Amino acid sequence: MRVAMMGSGGDAPGMNPAIKRFVEVAFEMGHEPYFIYDGLEGLIDGKISKAHYKDVAGIIHRGGAIIGSSRSKRWYEQRYRKEAYENLAKEGIEAILVMGGDGSFRAMDVFRKEYDVGFIGIPTTIDNDIYGTDLCLGVDTALNVIRDAVDKIRDTASTFARAFVIETMGRECGYLAAVSAITSGAEVCVIPEVDFDKALATKILRQEIAHGRRYIIAIVAEGTKRTQEIASWLEKDIGMETRVTVLGHIQRGGNPSVKDRLLGFGFAVEALEALARGEKGRVVVYKNGKFSTISLSEALKPYVIDEDILSMLHFLD
């Protein structure tokens, strides 16, 4: 079988380990592995080539994805999807593994309903907003990048009587912010899923300051769009000189953690095995320590953040 791997949507650390393992295991299973370069845009433009062992030598420790990725507006016009299909047909490619998030999965869903192309999704996004998987590829590395940043900021916090607001990624999902707040002991965490009880926080934090608290670290999920508001509140209502750091794309970068390498391996293997079992249009997941697949419609359900995580945050309504 000819099977291709493609990146789609935002990139995430761990894609290269997944790509490497895909090539190795595809050969072991007797398949012919292919790469589609630059995501859906590349698929439309026919940037497809055979994958070789040498392409994936020495890539495990690199961030990003050697095959590139993209989002595509053209994809939503039928004629471009037709071009995409013809490119695959020309090469005799029967199935595609797609590393991406929900947008990418939806894009492939449209495609596979029109054309007979096997599709297996690999949940790949530092936002960790895919239903049915405990972890998406890239999340563990992103959390450790944020940890390192917060630890650095705490250094200067212990010197000055200051508040620091740190904005994390995550789109509409508060997972990154919440887990970072818990694991770095941040005093304040604001996420899209739950109301933040500012009145209560104001009362408690003022008391703590009266009793000697010297600094506050607040982690705010970008999806709340409340970064500046929280900074103003800390400055004016809580009365601490406040600084803002928007971590931005350093969260997507860097050498993948051991967990993300293992996750990349496991997702790639499970995806190939799902194809071998005759599955099409499914998404691989990592749930309770095991790899399996779920249907695309299940994977597209709205993500719900874990109650245990929420219970460890302060000042939530």
Add this chain to the structure above:
Amino acid sequence: MRVAMMGSGGDAPGMNPAIKRFVEVAFEMGHEPYFIYDGLEGLIDGKISKAHYKDVAGIIHRGGAIIGSSRSKRWYEQRYRKEAYENLAKEGIEAILVMGGDGSFRAMDVFRKEYDVGFIGIPTTIDNDIYGTDLCLGVDTALNVIRDAVDKIRDTASTFARAFVIETMGRECGYLAAVSAITSGAEVCVIPEVDFDKALATKILRQEIAHGRRYIIAIVAEGTKRTQEIASWLEKDIGMETRVTVLGHIQRGGNPSVKDRLLGFGFAVEALEALARGEKGRVVVYKNGKFSTISLSEALKPYVIDEDILSMLHFLD
């Protein structure tokens, strides 16, 4: 209830997050938390004191354990265990949470059979050699420290035509070596659990060198005691100039990873909940993504390395 936390045996990153969470949750549950300093030696010598919130402020990101740890020969004399018990009785402490490995659990097993002291073990060792838990506290950080070292060595490997032997910790367990080899793409991995097929490796590596392989990375578990032998083999039989690095205690150190912080939190909470359920003499485990407890006798079964991991290693018999 008065409940104490103690470190025992080798230290591991993640102990401080566990200590912090223990204090917070013990207070929330209405207990009085205590610390036993410097492990079994400290328990014998009565180094016990009440724990306060302020003791655990700002410790999440520190390696090691603020309450110390030790191994103890005196413990195996009955009179010292009697002293230990009297120290606990004097403070009214009814239960102890012990962060340690199998040696520590055995030490406590002797104790609880003699005296009515509740004991919950928290599997804490970078060796990952405790039966019944997918991960011990400290393993994730240790794996990432090794990853960083191997990535650095690979840099110089790509410059020179050389072999590198990297010795990892793990006592009789090959987990650290095996997972490090898999996730860093090492060509050779030698662990205590499985025979390494040197004849096959010699044949294949010589072929690969003939076809252009420029370097070899070999990861050897300390428990095999074969580090020097593998280095000689690479130098003489494979014919590559070879260098050895013994990573040693950098593997136990450093800022705990996000996973080890979460694991430390989860273990501490599960241990306190087990006490609340009336459990005694059990060990908390993390299995398939969930926290639970197992009996001490089960936790002391011999650890068996996962077949999936072994299947990804080369040249095993």
Add this chain to the structure above:
Amino acid sequence: MRVAMMGSGGDAPGMNPAIKRFVEVAFEMGHEPYFIYDGLEGLIDGKISKAHYKDVAGIIHRGGAIIGSSRSKRWYEQRYRKEAYENLAKEGIEAILVMGGDGSFRAMDVFRKEYDVGFIGIPTTIDNDIYGTDLCLGVDTALNVIRDAVDKIRDTASTFARAFVIETMGRECGYLAAVSAITSGAEVCVIPEVDFDKALATKILRQEIAHGRRYIIAIVAEGTKRTQEIASWLEKDIGMETRVTVLGHIQRGGNPSVKDRLLGFGFAVEALEALARGEKGRVVVYKNGKFSTISLSEALKPYVIDEDILSMLHFLD
């Protein structure tokens, strides 16, 4: 002699090594070392105490400053400076070493003209904007933090066809941005000192994109206040999807680099030796690999960025 050390102004990695060395060498020279806590505010409020060896054990590798720091508005009222002087007189302190930037040095200049207090400044700011010294304390660590961030962002840049704007600190000084741009191979660098030739950059970058350039990294000094403008320009005129990262206070934090530890040591020793030579009201500097002192008025001259650095930047007017 009784001599005190104080932090003032923004904090910077390397202050703790300087504090440690100050205490050690002060004792060796037969002085009595003191700490003033929390900067000028603490000096006004009499937060002064004797320094001991034990205070500085195990602090070399910590970011921030164990003695705190602050800016002070009260200082500019004479009555508070009088209180500060009386606090020093009460303890018999004859000289102060102040780690800070130009604002701190000006604050001390006012003071020493009114009262007979020896003052030696230690240029401490990641902005590197003090005249007469090649490096200020903290700059080397800050540059390496930025390097790490840019390397991470470059990972994702190599996956996507995108532009990234990274805002660095530095107040009115472009040193951090310029050196970071040079050493990380950024395509665009915008600093306060020199005009950025947008027309030229537009022309060249468009040509490069036409010839296959896939991404652009732009480093912008905060002092230009042009971060958003540059992002819009890259998005609209250059035509690349663009993302912004404001590194913020992670640049001030973290474990001081070896160079900053050596610099902290050297500055502390030179400051104590200057006092021993009878100097007052001077600033220690590190110039051409040597430590010496310059007068306060010289240190307050406007900083000029090195021509060699500017010559390596692109698109400057």
Add this chain to the structure above:
Amino acid sequence: MRVAMMGSGGDAPGMNPAIKRFVEVAFEMGHEPYFIYDGLEGLIDGKISKAHYKDVAGIIHRGGAIIGSSRSKRWYEQRYRKEAYENLAKEGIEAILVMGGDGSFRAMDVFRKEYDVGFIGIPTTIDNDIYGTDLCLGVDTALNVIRDAVDKIRDTASTFARAFVIETMGRECGYLAAVSAITSGAEVCVIPEVDFDKALATKILRQEIAHGRRYIIAIVAEGTKRTQEIASWLEKDIGMETRVTVLGHIQRGGNPSVKDRLLGFGFAVEALEALARGEKGRVVVYKNGKFSTISLSEALKPYVIDEDILSMLHFLD
């Protein structure tokens, strides 16, 4: 002019930035830059090719050297040097920049006396054992790698009452060990240049242990061959359980620090400018913050470690 760059001897972080800058500045000066791959062995075998901008894109942050390096026994036979010369003559190459240590410079000295080839040496070794330069390329990164390792080990030292012996590289030179000991506050440092007063150290350390010292960190330069002896001494005479870590090649690896990037740039530029001034058979150095050249015979003088560094070490004779 056709001018080639070559690596020789042990590798060191910073070679890639030097290679990149060499290519850029050589083009700016109107030269034709070449690469000699795999050091002297490659020179003998004619592995020479033109250098292009694209070869050096995206390499600044990589450890090692993209052009490889080697040591060569064949070089000491005249007929191979003749082949080497003929390879250069065939390409019309008039001068070579060699990144290496004293062995490499000696190898080139033999060559340039036989053949009319310009040679400029770039001191490249983490050992920092070249006379006349304050820093060799790679030293700053190596020091920071050691710093990170010692900080990790100190974490576990603070948990246990233990001694740790850390062996650093440096061949016959104690620079790395000495500076690491100073900047990480190690209690013991043993280097080849100076006698270590074991009797005094025994007396003082025993006193300190009696007064509460819990751990000892000893840094030993590999050139002393005393690592095991010091470990035995700490275990038996000082009475602390002792562990040994041989850092090995992680010291040569990894992303070059900002200083090593700047140093690589500066060395490359000074080397090209020296050629432009008509110099041959000289070595570029970085002394008191400035780049210049010295004669080969001066560069081959024995390296002497700085007195200021020695004065900060304990227990030296």
